[in-house]
Amino acid sequence: MEKPADDAGRLALAPPPGRGPIKRTGMVQEVFERIRGDILSLAIPPDTRISVEHLVRVLGVSQTPIREALSMLEASGLVTKKHFSGYCTAPKLNRKQFEQLYELRFLLEPYAASKAASHISDTELRRLCKLALQMEPRTEDDSRASYDRFADEDSEFHTLITHGSGNDLIVESLARLHIHLHIFRLRFHHEVTQEAFAEHAQIILALQQRDPDAAAAAMRRHLEKSYARLVHYAME
Numbered sequence: 001m002e003k004p005a006d007d008a009g010r011l012a013l014a015p016p017p018g019r020g021p022i023k024r025t026g027m028v029q030e031v032f033e034r035i036r037g038d039i040l041s042l043a044i045p046p047d048t049r050i051s052v053e054h055l056v057r058v059l060g061v062s063q064t065p066i067r068e069a070l071s072m073l074e075a076s077g078l079v080t081k082k083h084f085s086g087y088c089t090a091p092k093l094n095r096k097q098f099e100q101l102y103e104l105r106f107l108l109e110p111y112a113a114s115k116a117a118s119h120i121s122d123t124e125l126r127r128l129c130k131l132a133l134q135m136e137p138r139t140e141d142d143s144r145a146s147y148d149r150f151a152d153e154d155s156e157f158h159t160l161i162t163h164g165s166g167n168d169l170i171v172e173s174l175a176r177l178h179i180h181l182h183i184f185r186l187r188f189h190h191e192v193t194q195e196a197f198a199e200h201a202q203i204i205l206a207l208q209q210r211d212p213d214a215a216a217a218a219m220r221r222h223l224e225k226s227y228a229r230l231v232h233y234a235m236e
């Protein structure tokens with residue numbers, strides 16, 4: 001997003017490179033990841049007020065980085081700011097939102113995968129392969145943290161494929177929805193990661209064979225299975 005023109009003056013006052021508050025930025029990121037992890041794992045339940053004072057005590061930092069982190073979370077739709085009651089976690093996806101999200105995915109992602117079969121570069125394909133291997137579930141690591149990481153990696157996996165289609169608008173439309181953050185809040189279970197791993201392998205195989213129809217079909221199958229795994233956890 002472009003900065004509005006009246007911000008230009010303020011930008012000129014920014015500290016010279018290397019002199020800015022780098023440590024604090026790192027801290028905001030850390031606070032952001034902690035709160036995000038707690039929201040994804042439902043340690044902070046859906047549709048619940050987030051007490052900034054409580055986070056100050058638990059995380060041992062001041063209100064400022066917490067508020068910055070919360071507004072970053074607001075951008076991904078995990079947190080909403082209410083006029084009088086402050087910040088709340090977003091409710092889980094309801095059935096209608098879930099159906100609409102998958103309707104859009106079914107329209108865009110198999111198409112993007114078929115385009116990617118011809119357009120994705122060998123370098124991007126190698127990156128995709130490396131990422132997919134990294135997502136291999138380890139039975140000894142069935143922690144919420146590993147699930148949180150899986151949500152990020154799955155998001156990156158799907159983004160790399162849509163990016164490989166060469167259509168920036170498809171990439172943007174899907175990125176704006178933060179799909180993976182929301183669907184993985186519906187259910188925490190290692191079978192999700194195991195099954196997705198095998199389905200991703202089929203997609204990669206089709207891309208490596210540069211076969212558009214097979215790539216679209218493998219993506220459609222992955223979405224169908226993902227839908228079936230999660231649909232019952234989206235409330236009416």
Ligand SMILES: [Zn+2]
Nearest residue numbers: 154157158196
């Ligand atoms: Zn996936």
